[in-house]
Amino acid sequence: MNNKWLNRNLAGFSLTSFLSDFCHEMATSVLPQFMQTIGLSASSLGFIEGIADAASSFVKLFAGYIGDKTGNRKRWVVFGYSLTAVAIALFVFAFSLPLILIGRVIGWLGRGIRGPVRDAMLAESVDEEYRGKAFGLHRTLDTAGAIAGPLTAFAILTYLSTNTVIVHFINSFLPGSTGEDSIFRFIFILTLIPGILSVLSISLLVKEKYHPGNKEMQFSKTFKEIPSSFRFFLLSVGIFGMADFAPTLMLLRASTSLAGILGRFEAARYATFFYLLRNSIYAIVSYPIGALSNRFKRTRYLSAGYGIAVVAFLGFAIGVPSVKWFIFCFILSGIFIAWEDTIEGVAVRDYIGEERAGTAYGLLGVVNGVGDFFSSTIVGLLWMAVGARWGFLYAVFMGLAGTTLMFFTPSMKNNSGTM
Secondary structure (H helix, E strand, O other), X not given: OOOOOOOHHHHHHHHHHHHHHHHHHHHHOOHHHHHHHOOOOHHHHHHHHHHHHHHHHHHHHHHHHXXXXXXXXXXXXXXHHXXXXXXHHHHHHOOOHHHHHHHHHHHHHHHHHHHHHHHHXXXXXXXXXXXXXXXXXHHHHHHHXXXXXXXXXXXXXXXHXXXXXXXXXXXXXXXXXXXXXXXXXXXXXXXXXXXHHHXXXXXXXXXOOOOOOOOOOXXXXXXXXXXXXXXXXXXXXXXXXXOOOOHHHHHHHHHHHXXXXXXXXXXXXXXXXXXXXXXXXHHHHHHHHHHHHHHOOHHHHHHHHHHHHHHHHHHHHHOOOOHHHHHHHHHHHHHHHHHHHXXXXXXXXXXXXXXXXXXXXXXXXXXXXXXXXXXXXXXXXHHHHXXXXXXXXXXXXXXXXXXXXXXXXXXXXXXXXXX
16 A cells, blocks of 8 residues: 555546536536526426436445456546546537436436545555545545636636627527527536546546455345444435435525526526535635544544534525625535535545445445435425425434434544544
8 A cells, every 4th residue: 555645546536536527517507597598497406416316326336346346446437437528518408307317317327436436446545544634635626626617617607698799609509599598508518628638537647556356245245244333324424415405406596596686697697606616615625624534533523514514504594685695605515515525435444444445435325325316306396395495494404313313423433532
């Protein structure tokens, strides 16, 4: 094992994630507004995000298990990034729900395939004592791409909003589009550039450590041998996950709340800015959150991040139609998602050894994906049935339950802290 944590693999994984998130988040930042322009509702958005998360979660389990069994993990990582790179471009041709659903599902399948296998490779690239720093730095650079993507989309929206000549030129290549939705379609086309570069990056920079695999590994037996402490951890993650709805619903909440005072297009621009702010906060705090994780009991430390999420959910439930209010909510959402993503990833290896790491990360993905499916679907349905506020209040209730359960979850390592 390499004693240096700032090594070529970490750099390669980080650059690849930067480019892939540039691609994915550039599209995500304008997707809710695009769906509004073609007449789709909040429940449609919640349904799409829920289905995509659910599909991704089960693929994560399969990919992690196959990676452990065969020992060849890199090919799955490359394949996953390739799917994400091309799937988003399908939105260019969407005029109704089906093609958006197909593109979103394929993109999330790519994320599902690569996620657990990549995390297993990343975890083995550094010594245990540096794992928190490595995951924190990776999440920081990963999220730098999630800043660059929405920032690029915001700049394009700002420039084209006053340049009718270029918009007319774009319309000539996109038959059937109006001036407003053609701008969004143009953004979807541009996502191909960072998406393809991400595939080249992972292919050329990351070297896979030899892993003989476990040809005798059996799917059912693997689950029976999972420690009970890890099962408890996954239960806590799952309960909180049923509150952790898709960020596109946050964007829709902000844009619909502000549309009455700013107008729809200006509200869409601000929503893109809010997403950029969220991702910027994510990038800034990921590394220190990961670096500090060794000082505390890991599960209690994670529960603190979950608690911040509950406050953010409450802010979206209240939904004051004010730019300052949503700035506050999106700052909190950036902090909690950085906390959640970084520390959940680090904590898995506290419970599970290297030989089953891919499967363990796959299980984490399944639990999170199923939770996300329920949360996004329920928030969207409650939004349409009784109002947006009740959907987000549901998230507050489930988030509190998950936070409390994680606080009492056994922590296997790094127990010297008092938190």
